[in-house]
Amino acid sequence: MTQTGRAALFFGPGAKLELAELPVPEPEPGALVMRVTRANICGSDVHIWRGDGALADRGRREDGRVIGHEMTGVVHSLGPGVDRDWSGAPLRPGDRIVCQYFAPCGRCRLCLRGRAEACLRQHRAFVGKPSEFPHFRGAFADYFYVRPTMAVFKVPDEVGDVLAAGVNCALAQMVMAFDRAQVSMGDRVVVQGAGGLGLYGAALARECGAGQVVVIDGVDERLALARQMGADETVDFREFGSPEDRAARVRELTDGGGDVVFELAGHPSAIPEGIRMTARGGKYLELGTFYEGTPVEVDPGYLVMNNITLQAVSFYDARSLAGALAFLARRAGDLPLARAAADYPLEAINEALADQAAGKAARASLVMS
Known part of the structure; x- marks a missing residue:
């Protein structure tokens, strides 16, 4: 029987997100599947949810989509050829990780000029139907599919999930x-x-x-x-x-x-x-x-x-993600942001979004069960 996981589907501004069960994919060569442990509600998620500007029209999907991008988790499964993170550290199921939520192609003119954050053929999170492989394309879910060109790094032991969740955005x-x-x-x-x-x-x-x-x-x-x-x-x-x-x-x-x-x-x-x-x-x-x-x-x-x-400035390169982790490893013990998260279960996603939008939560954060 195919394993499934929960995902909060977004159908457009003004509509409540609805939980659905989706099949957990088998990772392709070079890819991996992350089990999400914590996902923050970023300001950009609130803009999407409200439908600000041009998002009012672009955000509507009849079959829904999985949004959210600021997250951390553990390795659920590794695709063929994946046994290390992007720094060369050994990678195994259960290891705590962070990853880019978008996938630079690595081959376009801008990628070759060292501007991967502006990739011309970048694959972004949220794009695609949840009914189609790889199903889990956003953070507001139990799993996230990490494509081969998404940088992945292990999380240092001294950095807790509350801080780690904000690293990749x-x-x-x-x-x-x-x-x-x-x-x-x-x-x-x-x-x-x-x-x-x-x-x-x-x-x-x-x-x-x-x-x-x-x-x-x-x-x-x-x-x-x-x-x-x-x-x-x-x-x-x-x-x-x-x-x-x-x-x-x-x-x-x-x-x-x-x-x-x-x-x-x-x-x-x-x-x-x-x-x-x-x-x-x-x-x-x-x-x-x-x-x-x-x-x-x-x-x-x-x-x-x-x-x-x-x-x-939009997006970031793999070096910036590694630098962000290094910063947290140095400062994890004295950053008050680690104590500022307001925790919500995935089932309370609509309340969490509303509280973040209203300024009732300094940092609304979803904790997956």
């Missing part, structure tokens, strides 16, 4: 962003949004030797966590009612603005004010608003006359 994404921004010792770093990305951003800024770290949010628990993760100053946007007031406050705190500013709030309206928070000659990195269909007005003359560099 929030933390690895920020490691890639910090590498792109070339954050240096003494830099003034400003972070818009204290979700998973923003909290790790504060910690990485401190790790890089930033001279000052400022985090902006409007949820008490997140602001407190930001300070614990490394922020010198926080700006509560409830106290500064306009974009002009918030930008002025950041410029005041940083003596002219951030040398590096990250948009991690996930809302396009944060972009124009974030640019105004960037110091002359500084860098503005856009990560949070990954969905199309919500354009904003940006003054190009302001960028030019202030010599501001604007970059966008």
Whole structure:
């Protein structure tokens, strides 16, 4: 009899996710099947669930799909030829692992130029029908199918599942962003949004030797966590009612603005004010608003006359995933984010999504039974 596992199927914005039983696949050569132990609800999952921007039309599926991508688990089964992770460590069933949730092709022009995160033929999670092999394509399920070109690394013993679950999205994404921004010792770093990305951003800024770290949010628990993760100053946007007031406050705190500013709030309206928070000659990195269909007005003359560099970052490379694990191995004992997860069973996926969207949970996290 074929083994089955649960998956929470998403049918489109406004519809409740429904649990279904799907067959657990046999891994092909070079692939493996991971049994998911914990999956976080990322801000991008909330955008998909709500149908923000162009996602309102793209998200609808009559037969559903498995969403979610920020996860950790253990090796369930290994395909032919798989006996080690991407660092060369022996890999066996039961080993704790993290993996990329997308699969660069490794052969296109961008992959060959060392830009696998921008792969032209990238296979992404969620794509495909749950009724078709390999069935388990997202994190909100008991299993996840790891394709041959998805980087896989064993999780160090000192890193618990709560932290490990955020490695393959929030933390690895920020490691890639910090590498792109070339954050240096003494830099003034400003972070818009204290979700998973923003909290790790504060910690990485401190790790890089930033001279000052400022985090902006409007949820008490997140602001407190930001300070614990490394922020010198926080700006509560409830106290500064306009974009002009918030930008002025950041410029005041940083003596002219951030040398590096990250948009991690996930809302396009944060972009124009974030640019105004960037110091002359500084860098503005856009990560949070990954969905199309919500354009904003940006003054190009302001960028030019202030010599501001604007970059966008999506996905990450295998090196960033390995670097994220190494960071956690060093800092696992003193990162308060490990104690901030609000746990939900997979059966409560709809409640978890609603609580994350409403700001009731700093980090809603699904624990698989």
